Amino acid sequence: MAAKPRTADKPKSQIDQLRDDLLVTTRELSGAYEELSIFHRLSLTLAGLTLEQIYDKLFDEIQAMLDVKTVAIMLINEEGNELYTVSFRGKWPGGKVFKKGNNIFWTTIEQRAPKVVGDIIGLSARIKISPVLICPVIGKKKALGAIIIGERKSGKEFYSADIKFLLAIASQAALAMENASLYQELENLLLSTVVAFGKAIDSRSHWTYGHSDRVTKYAVDIAREIDMDNDFIDKLKICSLLHDIGKITIPIDILDKPAGLTELEMNQMNRHPFVGARIFEDFKPFKDIVEGIKHHHERWDGNGFYGELKGEKIPLMARIIAVADAYDALTSDRPYRKKKNREEVITEITDKAGKQFDPKLVQIFLKVIDSYDSERA
Numbered sequence: 001m002a003a004k005p006r007t008a009d010k011p012k013s014q015i016d017q018l019r020d021d022l023l024v025t026t027r028e029l030s031g032a033y034e035e036l037s038i039f040h041r042l043s044l045t046l047a048g049l050t051l052e053q054i055y056d057k058l059f060d061e062i063q064a065m066l067d068v069k070t071v072a073i074m075l076i077n078e079e080g081n082e083l084y085t086v087s088f089r090g091k092w093p094g095g096k097v098f099k100k101g102n103n104i105f106w107t108t109i110e111q112r113a114p115k116v117v118g119d120i121i122g123l124s125a126r127i128k129i130s131p132v133l134i135c136p137v138i139g140k141k142k143a144l145g146a147i148i149i150g151e152r153k154s155g156k157e158f159y160s161a162d163i164k165f166l167l168a169i170a171s172q173a174a175l176a177m178e179n180a181s182l183y184q185e186l187e188n189l190l191l192s193t194v195v196a197f198g199k200a201i202d203s204r205s206h207w208t209y210g211h212s213d214r215v216t217k218y219a220v221d222i223a224r225e226i227d228m229d230n231d232f233i234d235k236l237k238i239c240s241l242l243h244d245i246g247k248i249t250i251p252i253d254i255l256d257k258p259a260g261l262t263e264l265e266m267n268q269m270n271r272h273p274f275v276g277a278r279i280f281e282d283f284k285p286f287k288d289i290v291e292g293i294k295h296h297h298e299r300w301d302g303n304g305f306y307g308e309l310k311g312e313k314i315p316l317m318a319r320i321i322a323v324a325d326a327y328d329a330l331t332s333d334r335p336y337r338k339k340k341n342r343e344e345v346i347t348e349i350t351d352k353a354g355k356q357f358d359p360k361l362v363q364i365f366l367k368v369i370d371s372y373d374s375e376r377a
Helices: 014-046 051-066 104-111 160-203 211-225 230-242 245-249 263-270 272-280 284-294 316-330 342-351 359-376
Strands: 068-076 082-089 097-099 115-117 132-138 143-152
Touching: 051 068, 051 082, 051 143, 051 160, 082 104, 082 143, 104 115, 104 132, 104 143, 132 160, 143 160, 160 211, 160 230, 160 245, 211 230, 211 316, 211 359, 230 284, 230 316, 245 272, 263 272, 272 284, 284 316, 316 342, 316 359, 342 359
Parallel strands: none
Antiparallel strands: 068 082, 068 143, 082 097, 115 132, 132 143
């Protein structure tokens, strides 16, 4: 019996073709929507963060969406000849530096196109990462570095959707990192200016020269003794250096007056913490610092000139500076009195614990002072 002749495939009807076109368009729109959602979410998430916080958020996003164990961010140095790791999670050698040249990382950055490689071996004697996706991080004017991910928990390869996702993240990362770096540069410039200005305030009178530097040393040593974190200590340094910045409004003849001050002059002196706080009150990164400046002459018992706060309601930064400030002032000459010896000052500060000063911090400061003696011995 003869076989039936093979019939040709029927051409698609117009409706079938429209249906197929609609499915393709729907997939494309879905992909575009997902990508836009990533951009939107990341732009909101990364805005206003420090570089370290940006890295952490990126790692969270990448590990959650791409199911990887290893993530690293490498940046190009200022000279443009080295690629170094700034942050990583998983199996990655943090101290590894790649000189500019013929290697996969630099090639990826220079070609400005992501690359998938089967594995990377030899980053250290014990590390093998497979598979690996390297994505360049490109800023507005130049390449910044690369994001490297690897070790998918599922064991699968990286596909085009993964590459597209990482490109979207890298684009937002570049913008956030450049903004954070610019903000940090501006903040450092401003900080350098105001710190120099603060030292200039000390220099207005030879009686107070070096006062803020010494107060900063004592305050930081107290903070370290009570195990405060680096972020707190960094802010405390700034607050200590600037705690007397409000004295800029006080005439030099009052600062250097050898006799007792009048009531009006004393009120003017006593208000310098408020004046200092007003100088920086609109600078958001200085919020904690402003509170420290404003309240560093509050009394523990609430019976001081201000009487706004008492006890632990006084910011810790202000309480620390209060002890450090008093110690340096009492152990230094002033136009109206000679400095007191160390033992007299320790006795006076101890007697005022629980009245003028936080009693716990006084005990901590006594340990700090003892450590200075041990270092000199």
